[in-house]
Amino acid sequence: xxxxxxxxxxxxxxxxxxxxxxxxxxxxxxxxxxxxxxxxxxxxxxxxxxxxxxxxxxxxxxxxxxxxxxxxxxxxxxxxxxxxxxxxxxxxxxxxxxxxxxxxxxxxxxxxxxxxxxxxxxxxxxxxxxxxxxxxxxxxxxxxxxxxxxxxxxxxxxxxxxxxxxxxxxxxxxxxxxxxxxxxxxxxxxxxxxxxxxxxxxxxxxxxxxxxxxxxxxxxxxxxxxxxxxxxxxxxxxxxxxxxxxxxxxxxxxxxxxxxxxxxxxxxxxxxxxxxxxxxxxxxxxxxxxxxxxxxxxxxxxxxxxxxxxxxxxxxxxxxxxxxxxxxxxxxxxxxxxxxxxxxxxxxxxxxxxxxxxxxxxxxxxxxxxxxxxxxxxxxxxxxxxxxxxxxxxxxxxxxxxxxxxxxxxxxxxxxxxxxxxxxxxxxxxxxxxxxxxxxxxxxxxxxxxxxxxxxxxxx
Numbered sequence: 107x108x109x110x111x112x113x114x115x116x117x118x119x120x121x122x123x124x125x126x127x128x129x130x131x132x133x134x135x136x137x138x139x140x141x142x143x144x145x146x147x148x149x150x151x152x153x154x155x156x157x158x159x160x161x162x163x164x165x166x167x168x169x170x171x172x173x174x175x176x177x178x179x180x181x182x183x184x185x186x187x188x189x190x191x192x193x194x195x196x197x198x199x200x201x202x203x204x205x206x207x208x209x210x211x212x213x214x215x216x217x218x219x220x221x222x223x224x225x226x227x228x229x230x231x232x233x234x235x236x237x238x239x240x241x242x243x244x245x246x247x248x249x250x251x252x253x254x255x256x257x258x259x260x261x262x263x264x265x266x267x268x269x270x271x272x273x274x275x276x277x278x279x280x281x282x283x284x285x286x287x288x289x290x291x292x293x294x295x296x297x298x299x300x301x302x303x304x305x306x307x308x309x310x311x312x313x314x315x316x317x318x319x320x321x322x323x324x325x326x327x328x329x330x331x332x333x334x335x336x337x338x339x340x341x342x343x344x345x346x347x348x349x350x351x352x353x354x355x356x357x358x359x360x361x362x363x364x365x366x367x368x369x370x371x372x373x374x375x376x377x378x379x380x381x382x383x384x385x386x387x388x389x390x391x392x393x394x395x396x397x398x399x400x401x402x403x404x405x406x407x408x409x410x411x412x413x414x415x416x417x418x419x420x421x422x423x424x425x426x427x428x429x430x431x432x433x434x435x436x437x438x439x440x441x442x443x444x445x446x447x448x449x450x451x452x453x454x455x456x457x458x459x460x461x462x463x464x465x466x467x468x469x470x471x472x473x474x475x476x477x478x479x480x481x482x483x484x485x486x487x488x489x490x491x492x493x494x495x496x497x498x499x500x501x502x503x504x505x506x507x508x509x510x511x512x513x514x515x516x517x518x519x520x521x522x523x524x525x526x527x528x529x530x531x532x533x534x535x536x537x538x539x540x541x542x543x544x545x546x547x548x549x550x551x552x553x554x555x556x557x558x559x560x561x562x563x564x565x566x
Contacts, residue, residue, distance in 0.1 A: 112356040113335045116241060117284035119359040120270045125233040125548075127360075133548065135365040136236045139201050141524060141544040142372060143210035144218075144560065146200045148540075149456060149527035150193030151176030152564050155304040155435075159311075163189045172219035173561025176531045180561065183219040184318040187268070190215035191314030195260075196307035197456060198438045199376035199527070203239070204368040204511075205259075206379055207246040211310035212264030213238030213271040216318040220275040221553035228543075228550030234274040236365060238317075242267025243364040244355050249342075252349035261296020261309040262345055268317020276321050281332075288330025289320035291341040302427050302436035372509040372520065375454045377438040378426070382507040383488040384419060384441045388448035390502035391417070391490040395449075398500055409449055411471035413494070419445050420482035420489040429473065434464040442476040443469075445490065455526065531564035 110118075128136075150156055151174075160177045163185050170179070172186035175193060180186070194200060194211035203209055217234035220226070245263040253259065269290035273283040293316035296309035324330075335341045335355075342350035375385045392409060419441050427440040437443035437459050446469055447458045463469060482488065491501040506512040508519070515523075521541070528537040536559050543556050550556060 110356075111333055111336060112352050113284055113287055113331075113333050114280070115356040115359060116270070116335075117287060118280045120237050120241065120273055121278060121280040121283045123233065123237060123274075123360065125229040128233060128236055129363065129366075131366050132236050132363045133232055135363075135369070136232050136239075137545065137547055138372075138520065139210060139239070139365065139370065140214060140231065140235055140547060141541070142201050142520070143194055143214045144540070144544055145524040145527035146197060146211070147175045147190050147194040147215065148531040148560065148564075149199070150196045150307075151190075152530050153193075153196050155196055155307065156193050158304070159189050159192050171223040173222060173557040175557075175560045176562075176564035178561065178563030183216075183223050184315045184322070186219040186222075187216040187318045188308075188311045188315035190218065191311035192307045195310040196304075197376040198378055199373050199456075201370045201372050202379040203243050203246075203364060203370045205246055205250045207242055207263055207267075208260040208310050209239040209242045209264075209267055210235075211307075212242060212260050212313035212317070213267045215311075215314040216268045216321075217271040217275050218553060218557060220272055220318060220321070222557040224275065225552045225554050226275055228547035228553055228556070230275050231553060232547055234271040236363065237274050238267040238271030240364050241270040245350075247364075248351040248355035249346045249349075251351075252346040256298055257345070258296040258298045258301065258306065258309050260313055262294050264310055264313025265290040265293045265316040265320070268314050269320045270317070272318045272321030273324070276325050278321060278325055282324045283321075284332050285328065285330050286317075286321045286324035288332065288334035289323055289328065290317050291334040292330070293317075293320065294341070294345065298426075302431065302433070302439050304435070369511040371507075371511055372515055372523075374507065374509045374515070374523065375444075376456050376459065377444055377454070380423070380425065381438065381441060381444045382510070383486065383504040384421060384490075385444050385448045385454050386507045387419070387488040387490040387502055387504035388417075388445040389452065389454075390504060391492055391500060392449050392452055394500045394502050395492055395494070398494070398498075409452075411450075411468055411475065414449075414472075414475060414492045415495055416493040417445060417449065417472075417476045418479055418491045418493075419476065420479045420491070422480065422482050422484060422486060424478050424480045429476070429478070431464065434459040434461045437464050441478050442473055446472045446476050456530070532559070532562075533565055536562070
């Protein structure tokens with residue numbers, strides 16, 4: 107264990123680190139991640155489950171402090187953080203760190219809500235996000251070997267990441283931040299049994315809300331254990347049987363930043379991060395099948411289920427949802443479904459995971475021909491093999507999907523994704539206005555100006 111108690115070390119680091127101390131590479135990475143995250147919130151705000159959450163939060167009422175994106179109303183900051191956190195995660199399209207933990211939908215909504223309430227500058231959100239991502243990522247990496255698979259990680263570490271972000275925006279000192287971490291440590295949970303259902307997106311949403319509330323209460327003088335993380339009856343003992351690596355969690359703070367090292371993956375497709383290689387391999391396979399077709403090229407018309415006898419996906423593990431996902435949303439976690447959608451449509455986007463697409467006759471027909479061989483390469487690469495009606499085979503592989511830390515997107519490629527997300531809730535003019543503000547977030551004097559645009563009732 108580091109010389110300073112971990113809860114105290116983390117609290118001091120959060121309180122003492124200002125925007126000006128962030129390395130330029132961290133600021134640049136944070137801005138890329140924040141732009142991607144806000145775009146996710148906007149697109150998520152018009153999804154079916156968002157209609158339930160938006161109405162629920164509105165009907166609960168609350169002081170008009172912070173905007174619910176896409177809904178045209180304001181509510182108290184923790185409630186806005188909850189709604190926007192759900193919206194930010196529901197597409198499973200946000201960036202993903204190493205190990206996976208959904209640090210954006212847990213931390214960013216709280217930082218934005220509190221910054222809007224306080225009319226804080228954009229640079230405060232950058233610092234808050236970088237710190238929240240750092241604390242959440244460290245705790246996840248430190249606890250991953252001891253985490254039971256029944257727990258969804260953002261429910262375990264997200265409230266503390268959000269508390270770190272929130273404490274930074276509120277300007278809490280080290281003692282208050284220690285209390286915020288202690289309060290947040292008692293707000294943890296979330297079950298992987300709910301993966302593939304609407305509830306999954308409430309795990310980061312709850313983390314965002316609980317972190318904001320923890321920081322607000324700590325700022326008002328509410329108390330918690332000052333050693334909540336390392337106490338014999340505390341966070342590590344309760345959730346990880348005491349098996350948390352304190353050197354990873356609280357050692358060398360500020361020497362490196364997880365936004366840069368190990369960095370993060372940007373998803374090209376709105377599905378679980380483990381499905382990204384599957385989808386890209388299937389898209390490569392589709393192109394290969396088209397090229398084999400007589401008189402057809404890579405841009406041939408859409409394939410039909412009759413074009414293949416069988417498709418085998420060689421990957422490590424089967425995927426959470428298996429071969430027959432129960433809904434379009436559940437399809438985000440099914441390797442068979444993701445591969446079938448990619449093969450039939452030649453693209454995979456937000457609309458690939460509706461119930462209408464999931465239960466369409468052509469997809470149902472092809473889904474029955476796709477199987478997963480779970481003993482694939484340990485490297486994480488995915489190989490897709492199609493058996494064609496003439497008995498021949500076509501294969502394709504994806505080692506590191508485009509957008510991964512090993513194969514990053516260009517700015518132009520990232521903006522294609524971002525614009526597709528924003529256009530679902532904003533006009534074209536407002537989309538470009540928001541992109542400009544987020545790409546220059548350190549120059550935004552008042553985050554409320556940004557949230558005024560995002561908080562408009564969507565153009566859906």
